[in-house]
Amino acid sequence: MQVDEAPLEKAFDATIGAGDRIEPRDWMPEKYRQTLIRQVAQHAHSEIIGMQPEGNWITRAPSLRRKAVLLAKVQDEAGHGLYLYSATETLGVSRDELTRRLIEGKQKYSSIFNYPTLTYADVGSIGWLVDGAAICNQVPLCRTSYGPYGRAMIRICKEESFHQRQGYELLMTMMRGTDEQRAMVQESVNRFWWPALMMFGPPDGDSPNTAQSMEWGIKRHTNDELRQRFVDMSVPQAEALGVTFPDPELQWNEERGSYDFGEPDWDEFWQVVKGNGPCNTQRIAHRKAAYDDGAWVREAALAFAAKARADEND
Amino acid sequence: MQVDEAPLEKAFDATIGAGDRIEPRDWMPEKYRQTLIRQVAQHAHSEIIGMQPEGNWITRAPSLRRKAVLLAKVQDEAGHGLYLYSATETLGVSRDELTRRLIEGKQKYSSIFNYPTLTYADVGSIGWLVDGAAICNQVPLCRTSYGPYGRAMIRICKEESFHQRQGYELLMTMMRGTDEQRAMVQESVNRFWWPALMMFGPPDGDSPNTAQSMEWGIKRHTNDELRQRFVDMSVPQAEALGVTFPDPELQWNEERGSYDFGEPDWDEFWQVVKGNGPCNTQRIAHRKAAYDDGAWVREAALAFAAKARADEND
């Protein structure tokens, strides 16, 4: 049976045009669904892989208070992954299937997590800069056209803001500590500044999907717009903290009312995207090991549930 | 075909009686062979399991010199294991078979290695007290009746003496260090003193095999004789070092010309012998893991050698 999709598409376009939300039961163009699956899955994967670089320091947290804060944060990331995988399930793809795609390298996650965490200050830098950049990217997504995604994003953004403040607060506390601690903060910021800028994606000229995604309301600002916003937001925060960014070209442009800044190393960016970053292999191997090691537990849980149902039906 | 063993046994007894050595090609009573296999294998296993408690500190050695000394010592233990397994091979049992018996709990090793090493001073205490006790046990074995065993023991005892001096020297150096180091040495000696005394085995009254072994020249002194000799040797060394032994009953007996000392905790001894010591499970699991993990390598080496032989024969 051939369905005439024209009126459906018209209704879809009208919903988008009115700024209303598409819900799981609504008709949607296949390409919209596929683009959303890719984007939401990538976001979910980023939360899950993102547990590793910070999780690396849980067992070495230098105070019990910080240990609790970090544990709770990494736990929140697992929670975010959970919401987002649920959102993709409303689009017809299971968490299991997406995990397989991640492990097999068929789906990506945010490249920032392919950088190593080398000192405890990195926990702070990730909170401040990485979560900060993520929020810039994500706040507009709270108004994204797909309902479940938008609602997940509202909750996630709220928690991310909290994480960002915690990260900044850690760095601020360290800056009030010893000279070694201050040097540790500066060194960490030096390492994370450029990768954080790369989180907004390649320059607009090299970002082919942006136009379609903006039309569909899945994306609401260009990469370069968001990057500029992030720089403008971060510079005064760095000043308050007492650190500098490792960019000699960074300076206020009176005319534009914005900061000028240097170019990230896009060659490095593409290398990391392509899988050759410092930690890509390690991150995927870690995720794969956890998934494989847990297989027997998931199977046992399924078998147990099946037996319980069978008993009920007896 | 029934062989009349009487003349063979007579020759064997004569060899033993003359203090000469039995060699692999010589006839020997089956019980002698079995007793020897058990004793030499147990000794070999002790060397191999004994790599673990000290090996535990190689990666944490506090100076590069000590790291090299410890690495070399643990390596020597592997070497001792190698000689001793070779000696058992002359008695008709392969290393592989013995390793299986060890892993399956069918053969024992010295119980001392079921105690944990908890500080770096334990490396010194093991050298001084454990190797010291081992030497007391082993020096007489250089004259043991079975040739390959006796010759292995000569080489081993030489190296053990060297290890003992190194262990003592480590403790001596630490005693010249800080208060914390001196406390660490004393605490370590406190833990190892009683287990070292237990290394000579149960009191003579509870050691049923001693008589036969002495008759065969496999053993040359009773457990209690060797224990007394060890105590008499160790007390002045402890005084020179500046540590005490944790035994309120320890005191010089003018009449006997020896030190009186307290009773080890034989209940603990038997628990550890039976497999419930602090580290029994861990030690065997470690050895089993190494053996299992290495199976594919040993198989590859055999397969490669077989192919090489086949190529030669082509």
Add this chain to the structure above:
Amino acid sequence: AAELAQYCLMLGDDALVYAHRLSEWTSRAPDLEEDIAIANLALDLVGQARLLLARAAAADSSIVPVLPEGSPVPDEDRLAFFREAGDFRNVRLAETPNGDFAELVTRLLVLSTWRLAIFERLVGHPDAVVSAIAAKGVKELAYHRDFAGRWFVTLAGGTSESRRRLTDAMRAVWPLIPELGEGTDTERTVGVDPAAVALEVGVVLDQVLAVGGMTAPDVPGLARVRGRAGRQGMHSEALSRMLAEMQVVARAHPRGRW
């Protein structure tokens, strides 16, 4: 007060050390739901450890490691990060290196059942701080025990593989149970005698095992060394390795602010 401090150290170290083992599971659990749940367990125990170590320090300041003058490191962190392995008072079961998920479930079942029984009695403790810590902890530990119990029954009734692993886990955990019940004079004097809850703990464990159709392994307890075990600072080789990791950053910055 010195006895109360020692008692708080014992309970605090159990929580701190086992929280470390649980936290090592982060990003490694069989599924996201368990990852989140295990982090919750660890968080609860870190919380209990903080309160108990702080109480210990307040009861007897002489146990708190001395740091360079002017160091801002709070007492709870001095106790957590600046003591040597031999100064820790946790039972050895808390420090055992992690095994598989069956080992997690089995150990958690034992430790939480036992700790819950102690904490239920500590709610009536004369020390108001200890009493309050116990009241809060009881709710947490009841959840821990339920989580462990549910999974224990699930693994017992799941597949032959899960049952085999659970059996192995029980063989690994059971030898460390007697130590839990042995108790010290300190526990008997100012806290709860573990021997007094041993029966209750045994009943609960038997119930869970019965639901899962599992039998307790017939294994002897791990030997003590000259009468000493975890409560007397006689630990396994694993503890000093754990502390090397746990304490490394704090110790590199004895004057640090975090």
Add this chain to the structure above:
Amino acid sequence: AAELAQYCLMLGDDALVYAHRLSEWTSRAPDLEEDIAIANLALDLVGQARLLLARAAAADSSIVPVLPEGSPVPDEDRLAFFREAGDFRNVRLAETPNGDFAELVTRLLVLSTWRLAIFERLVGHPDAVVSAIAAKGVKELAYHRDFAGRWFVTLAGGTSESRRRLTDAMRAVWPLIPELGEGTDTERTVGVDPAAVALEVGVVLDQVLAVGGMTAPDVPGLARVRGRAGRQGMHSEALSRMLAEMQVVARAHPRGRW
């Protein structure tokens, strides 16, 4: 002299860090003969590290960490045990966590071939100490390379399992090879430009691979971070974990005598 010190640190840290990984194999090797052989490799490299770190300290005392007045800790140990991860100058391949025996063999083959080529040239170095260290090291490294090469060929020609594992090991090790050849100004100025030995190293590796019938995997090199890699102190997450273990006892006793 500052440049020479930096150069000695680079070569010394490669040896120290890789010796640590090798030493982790102790009591875990596939058989006793390999256990002994691997300990020998580690011993040789610890020896090289000691000489090189001592030479570095002598050439530029400003690089030696300052300890409390009167500390008897010698310079080689100050450098080994009191520097932070970011101060280490080893290549990242030296610090990668251990894999299986195939990984050991493959990594050792690469690192020893490469180091041997460098050391052969350093025999003629104007600094008499460096020249002597190199002369001694050449013999050791030739043995290391032969050990690795023999095992590489054995595993390649052994079973399908050993060949599969060797293939995986090559895929893990190969991305870290380009970093070895990249070189720094320091190496080019006062030592041997690794780029100058890259060809020779490649030829040796190709020969061993050819004998084993193995093909080098077609994998890109691991990215540098803003141009930095191990030689510039940009390490993997594994190094700080390794150092937490390696340095723990030394750091607990900054005035200790050992």
